[in-house]
Amino acid sequence: MSIDVRSAQASLAEIDTVVARLKQSSFYRAASILMVVWGVLVAAGYIACAVLANRAFGIWLIVDGLGIAATLATGLYYRRVGVAFDWRIVVAVLLFFAFGAACSWMGHFGPRELSAFWPILFMFGYALAGLWLGRAFILVGVGVALLIFAGYLWIDRGFELYLAAVDGGGLVIAGLWMRRA
Amino acid sequence: MVKPDDIIHQPLRLRIMAALSAGNGTGQEFDFARLKSVTQASDGNLGAHIETLERANYIEIERGYRGRRPRMLVRATPQGLRAYKEHVAFLRSIIESGELP
Numbered sequence: 001m002s003i004d005v006r007s008a009q010a011s012l013a014e015i016d017t018v019v020a021r022l023k024q025s026s027f028y029r030a031a032s033i034l035m036v037v038w039g040v041l042v043a044a045g046y047i048a049c050a051v052l053a054n055r056a057f058g059i060w061l062i063v064d065g066l067g068i069a070a071t072l073a074t075g076l077y078y079r080r081v082g083v084a085f086d087w088r089i090v091v092a093v094l095l096f097f098a099f100g101a102a103c104s105w106m107g108h109f110g111p112r113e114l115s116a117f118w119p120i121l122f123m124f125g126y127a128l129a130g131l132w133l134g135r136a137f138i139l140v141g142v143g144v145a146l147l148i149f150a151g152y153l154w155i156d157r158g159f160e161l162y163l164a165a166v167d168g169g170g171l172v173i174a175g176l177w178m179r180r181a
Numbered sequence: 182m183v184k185p186d187d188i189i190h191q192p193l194r195l196r197i198m199a200a201l202s203a204g205n206g207t208g209q210e211f212d213f214a215r216l217k218s219v220t221q222a223s224d225g226n227l228g229a230h231i232e233t234l235e236r237a238n239y240i241e242i243e244r245g246y247r248g249r250r251p252r253m254l255v256r257a258t259p260q261g262l263r264a265y266k267e268h269v270a271f272l273r274s275i276i277e278s279g280e281l282p
Contacts, residue, residue: 003185003271003275005276008273008275009276011190011192011195012273014195014196014199015199015269018199018220022200025219
């Protein structure tokens with residue numbers, strides 16, 4: 001068999017493409033698990049808030065604590081099975097929490113504004129991450145953020161339940177879809 | 182000098198072996214759907230080339246079920262991993278020498 005330089009270069013480029021695709025696929029798989037977990041937690045959080053509105057702070061403390069624990073556990077699992085997990089994701093999530101907490105405190109938001117602000121903030125995070133990680137994140141981030149914003153403008157009663165469906169449900173569906181990517 | 186591997190050099194088989202050989206040099210296990218997604222091959226094409234690699238003893242296939250759905254797991258054999266590594270070394274040597282073999 002005769003292989004010239006150009007053909008060898010093409011073959012190595014083909015390998016690089018597969019490796020890059022594989023990395024993205026592995027990342028999508030880890031991210032998809034987290035999206036489903038966060039989606040379920042967030043939906044449960046909104047439903048709980050709809051029922052126990054005066055306990056919202058405690059509910060979100062529990063939801064966020066469980067979500068962060070799940071994020072750390074997923075990272076540890078993927079590290080154990082030999083798949084690279086970028087720990088900067090955890091730091092990015094914590095930075096978003098800090099930024100959101102600062103804005104919430106300075107902005108003196110009402111309950112409705114707070115309910116809309118947090119998921120929109122995180123959806124912008126998804127969209128931003130998508131610039132590096134892939135279009136799926138941009139679609140999820142921008143799509144869900146727009147739906148939340150539309151709900152904030154036009155849905156009065158049952159806004160928490162709408163958020164449970166759009167934010168929580170959106171994350172679950174996006175996670176399952178990304179798993180197939 | 183390392184030699185080219187006729188079986189692995191075919192573009193889709195090269196992509197399959199590149200995917201299966203990824204990881205810490207020990208290879209990775211893939212189900213058919215994920216391998217299809219990573220190599221961007223059609224069902225028929227992927228199936229045919231998987232058979233060729235299996236016949237060469239470069240990969241092994243585990244057929245089973247996940248729930249009610251049939252599932253095919255594909256992984257590289259030690260012989261396949263070695264052959265892939267040697268073929269990549271050959272490709273690199275071609276580029277480094279810049280001449281036809």
